[in-house]
Amino acid sequence: MKLRLSFFSLLFSLLFSFGSLTAQETTVMVRALAKDAKFIGSSIGGAKIIVSNAETGEILDQGFTSGSTGDTKLILKTPQKRYDNLTDEKTAGFQATLNIEEPTFIKVEAQAPFNKKQARVVSSTQLWVIPGKNITGDGVVLEVPGFVVDILSPQTHERIKSSSEVSLKANIVMMCGCPVTEGGIWDANQYEVKAILDAEGKESMEIALKPTEKASTFQAEANLDKGYYTITVYAFDPITGNTGVDKTNIIIN
Template sequence: MKKSILLILLLALSFTVSATETKLMVRAKAKDAKFIGSSIGGAYVIVRNTVNNQILAEGITTGSTGNTDLIMKTPIDRNTQLTDDKTAGFLAVVDIDEPTFVRVEVISPYNKKNAQVRASTELWLIPGKDILGDGVVVEIPGFVIDILTPNTHQYISKQSIGEGLDIRANMVMMCGCPIEKGGIWDSTPMEVVAILKKDGTTVATIPMDNPSRNIFEGRMQVTENGYYEVTVYAYDSKTGNTGVDKVNYVVTD
């Protein structure tokens, strides 16, 4: 009889503490731009229990960058939802049996290591109380810059340079959204500059122009052999967004 009562109590206890599936939508949004999704490789999301650092869920945001008119052109009132079922996000599904304080970590853009930002926030999850819709939105500041020419560790003959060595870089918002003169993401107020170093010493600073969408160009004079480094940086004083890329190359006879 006692064994039967004990068994019943154990069964009741097991039902009482059983975990409950709880859903949390996580989205990464580029500062002054749109959501980070499939077109740029997504953002990597990790949801951790803050007490023991246990990973409760992890994955990549997938989907579109969202509705441009709504996100960038429409005044947003309180409780306006910026996303729909096609907008990039990661749906974390966790099993918890009590209110749990979690840390949401976002690594983004996941496939662009030179521009990658790690951002996080924390919140309580309550068993069975889903957080959906826009969900938790983590802001990712910056620009993605890729220097196209010169190439990394390229050996360039001084004779081939002639009137100057071209610098070309591709730059987009952190969501991959395009940058161009007069566009939604207008390059006109942005400062994009190439810094040229020879053997570790700065020898020139070259402002770069934006002749076509996402492409920035400049030209530097190179008259001596040596080891060179080019740093391209971007700065938007209105938003505080910044970005940097570097390459090294060698000039020979």
């Protein structure tokens, strides 16, 4: 009888211990890293992070990355060895808290930069998470390619006389918001920035925009005949393949 009671006591103890382990809260640090640049954080509105069960689609946690873009020297200029961290306590990230009771295959998605709809892209990955086994440090790092391109001029649906010169101006930054300047870390002279002008019944035109004295600002002038025009401005880095696009429409009368 005593042996039987001892057995059940041991079994109960094991089950209780196992249950307490599976009930542990599990955290996963998630970061969004702009391709050829720095981390996407508070300065550009952050990246929206969604962590879900990869098999059922259930959202386990979601939120926005916050914090700084990180240490430029560490991220871009320091040779990286195995296990070296790219981040510190101030670097932008989102700490997801998962309530899981068993090993779970998850999908981690970043929509970034979230506040710049024309530039926003989705980057994602999948991985296993074990209850109570936190993923910390750099955590899960999702690369986000591209440029943020904003057409500053002409304004949407602006009416311009055909006798007037049209000013084409665009602001171009990395996906983390880092500036593009001549001779800078992100060298404006390295990038191809052009405006494509299309109007019904007219041959498409392509005009190169040049860097100005103001950081991240590119400009050109054009003379256009009467018509309804779609203007597409793109930035392209022939070294990394980073590409960004913005569009607007104007009326030449």
